[in-house]
Amino acid sequence: METDILIFLCLAAFSAGFVDAIVGGGGLIQTPVALILLPNYSVATIIGSLKIPAFSGTGFAAFQYLKKVQMNWKLLLLMAVVAFASAFAGSELLTLVSNDFMKPLLLVVLTLLAMYTFMKKNFGQHQEKLLSVKQQMIYAVLISITVGFYDGFIGPGTGSFFVVAFVSVLGFDFLHASANAKMVNLATNFGSICLFLLKGKIIWAIALPMAVCNALGGFLGAKLAIKKGNGFIRIFFLIVVVGTLLRFAYDIFC
Template identity: 70%
Template sequence: METYIIIILCIASFFAGFIDAIAGGGGLIQTPFALILLPLEPVSSLMGSLKIPGFTGTSVASVQYLKKVDMNWKLLFIMAVFSCIAAFGGSYLLTIVSNDFMKPLLFGILVLLAIYTFVKKDFGKHTPKEIPFQKSAILGIIISTLVGFYDGFIGPGTGSFLMVAFITVLGFDFLHASANAKLVNLASNMGSLTLFIAKGKIIWLMALPMAVCNGLGGWIGAKLAIKKGNDFIRIFFLVVVIGTLIRLSYDIFFKN
């Protein structure tokens, strides 16, 4: 692998980690770069390799959030377990069938999500709601299972989907939704990584240096998000959702 390719991928990975730490969707940056720069590599190997920097960046960002944001550890643990198992299943399915049939549906959902977030100015800026633990656990299991499976099967925008689900269903504000999304996403990454490593799908030469850069971006992004708060995260969230729409538009309407 040429040195310049690794350097470009590392730069992309840094920005991916930065954005992902704030609002999710970092895969929208590093995934296209990997596909363009390494067209001869199997897609499964590239997707598996990109899980390594994704895992590292999310881990670093999670640590920063944990220092500043109060967490419901019992609820988080339950969601993380189901997210990990579901992502493993999604990644296994990806090795068997194509995920292209899901993209038009995902596109429609994201359009509605972008419109709703833009129109509803107070979305994610409220005081977190108090929901009984049993109800939160059931809803959290449903969310983490569905989004975890999505992460393993499709991937881009996972953090954003977790955030909007935590806000609308569990009553979190943007800051708490982002913190919980990082940790649940970390679990789903672990589930996918377990499968990809077992199948030998990791290109370590690109994955390891990208992991370092992604981790640095995640560290900076998380600190900035915590410092700036809900308004700042909301803006980034909208940018990421729109970026996801552009990416899916290309895949659905223009890609041969």
Template identity: 65%
Template structure:
């Protein structure tokens, strides 16, 4: 029964993550409730497998229809992999709860700005030099890559936000490029957790299949419906992240 519920949540997580990020908000709390007998690092390590699976399928859908800056993504993926590996290493040594109040404030600001600025997420050409674009890309990869390895939930949404706000991408293009970076962060964490023996493959693999199915469906829907649909979904995910972090800050501290 537990594995069926985990697979259901994995499907929903893949669907949501493919559109606007934030799939971890669905499957992480579910896994923590349904798998209380396992250490936190083991549960989080196991969940990286379905996350990677769903993101892979979603990325394949996006890349067929949306132009990709391969040079930029290649650089970002390498840096994000290393940063996520470092974040996951730190997760096994210290508690990450001290960052959640700051993230809660940031997310509230993001939600208000996205809701009030109707043009946010439209394509906005940024007059960046090649050097500036590389600097922004490195910063995005370092910060969010480390965040994904250390905390996790909402990393895909933060990537989309960064591509829009710093590089001027629209929602669809931002979602596409975010998927590639998210693949690298998941792979970085998977590498660490596999080497540490913290992945339960008998749970991870069925969840991965369901997450992949959700990712395929979510990506196809996002591509068909376009920027307006992704913007609405993005707002929903950000608000859900706010609720999650608010609960952690006020009721679990």
């Protein structure tokens, strides 16, 4: 592995960890960089290797949130178990098929999401307790299955999708959504890691240095999000969603 390539990958990992800790979507930074810099490896091998830094960054961010933000542990345990299994299944499918057909669909979803968040000024600013416990559990399982499978199969943007689901479906504010999303995202990353370990798809010489940088970014990003609160996270969320939107549009039309 050439030193300059590893340096670029580590810089991307730090940026990804920082962004992901605040509002998710860090994979949209490090995944394209890795795909460009490592053209001789299969997509499954690259995605598998990136799950290690993703897990470390999410873990450090989650630890920061745990010290400051209240978690819904009963809900999180259910979501984590389901998300783990879904991500494992998604990663299994990734080793077998191409995933390019998902990009047009994601382009539409992200466009609608950006418009909704921009127009609805109070989106994610306050917690809304509108669901019964049973309804919340049902929606939580559906979210975990859908987003978990997506994370195992494609990955980039998973953290943002979890945040959106926690805010728009489960009624969390942005700060609590970001905190709880990190815990579920840990489960999806771990599910994928287990599959890729079994398949021998992880390049440790790349994964471990990137993991250190991603963890540092996650640590700093989480501290900033906790300090700044919901208003800051909402703005950062819009920036990440628009950036994601432009990235997918470029992949599809260029």
